Amino acid sequence: MLLIRLLLQRPKRIRRNEVVSRREFFQELLPLPRPAQHGNPVVADAEDHSVSFMPRCRPPGAVAEDTFIQQCVGCALCAEVCPAGAIVPDDQGMAMMDVNRQPCLACLDVPCSRSCPHGALKPLQEAWEIAIGRVVVYPDSCWRLTAGQDCGEACLNACPLAHNALKLYPGQAPDISNLICLGCGQCVKACPSPGTITIQPR
Structure with a gap:
């Protein structure tokens, strides 16, 4: 019954048999409330290819989060040089740290920060510069x-x-x-x- 009511209430441009995409069809048939604006992008539609990011602890030397998610390509070079195995991929394949599970050893030469060729991590010279x-x-x-x-x-x-x-x-x-x-x-x-x-x- 709900589907029948929705079809009877469908927008005029659909009733006039205008050519609309699958995305436009569902947007007009089942309009979604506008999501609240937060610091991280929100997935609104699969065709938008938007990605919703939860806050993460990033490896030492990580640039600002909005820049990090654009620069990190998930190459895992930082993870390869981490002696503690503390750097792991998040659900998008980007480098993250769960230091509540596996702490960072705060290596004196901070090798992970100097291993990134993509600008997601900035090189640190000493351990005291770490801010995870x-x-x-x-x-x-x-x-x-x-x-x-x-x-x-x-x-x-x-x-x-x-x-x-x-x-x-x-x-x-x-x-x-x-x-x-x-x-x-x-x-x-x-x-x-x-x-x-x-x-x-x-």
Whole structure:
């Protein structure tokens, strides 16, 4: 019944038997609401060849996301030189990092950033220039705030910029500066309380 009602209500240009494409037919027959405008492109129609991108953590040296998705060709040269195997393809074949699963080792010479011939990654000279993601701390699950449990300052010991990016004060959750933090994820892996520290895309 719904299909019959839709056909009876179809636009005049279709009822006049004008030649329309398959895309135009469905757009006029079943008009879709205009999607909300966000920072990332939204897939509206398969024929548009548009791609919807979720925010990702990109390898060290990555240019701005809107430029990255145009420059990265998925050659995997950055992944080949990563000793940790931390660089993997996203669902579009472009380089990404899930540092909550496999941290970046923050290599001193940052070889991945210098391996890209397409301009998706800019060469970095030193590890302190790395800025993969933004750290988020959830104090409610931090062992330092839980009576009777001691983590042995695991996050501090794991941080490559300990006492700079990450500081510990008595009776407080880790104090991590996103201005200094590399977003490497080493503290995430070291933390004995899963979910207390996470890295999100910048």
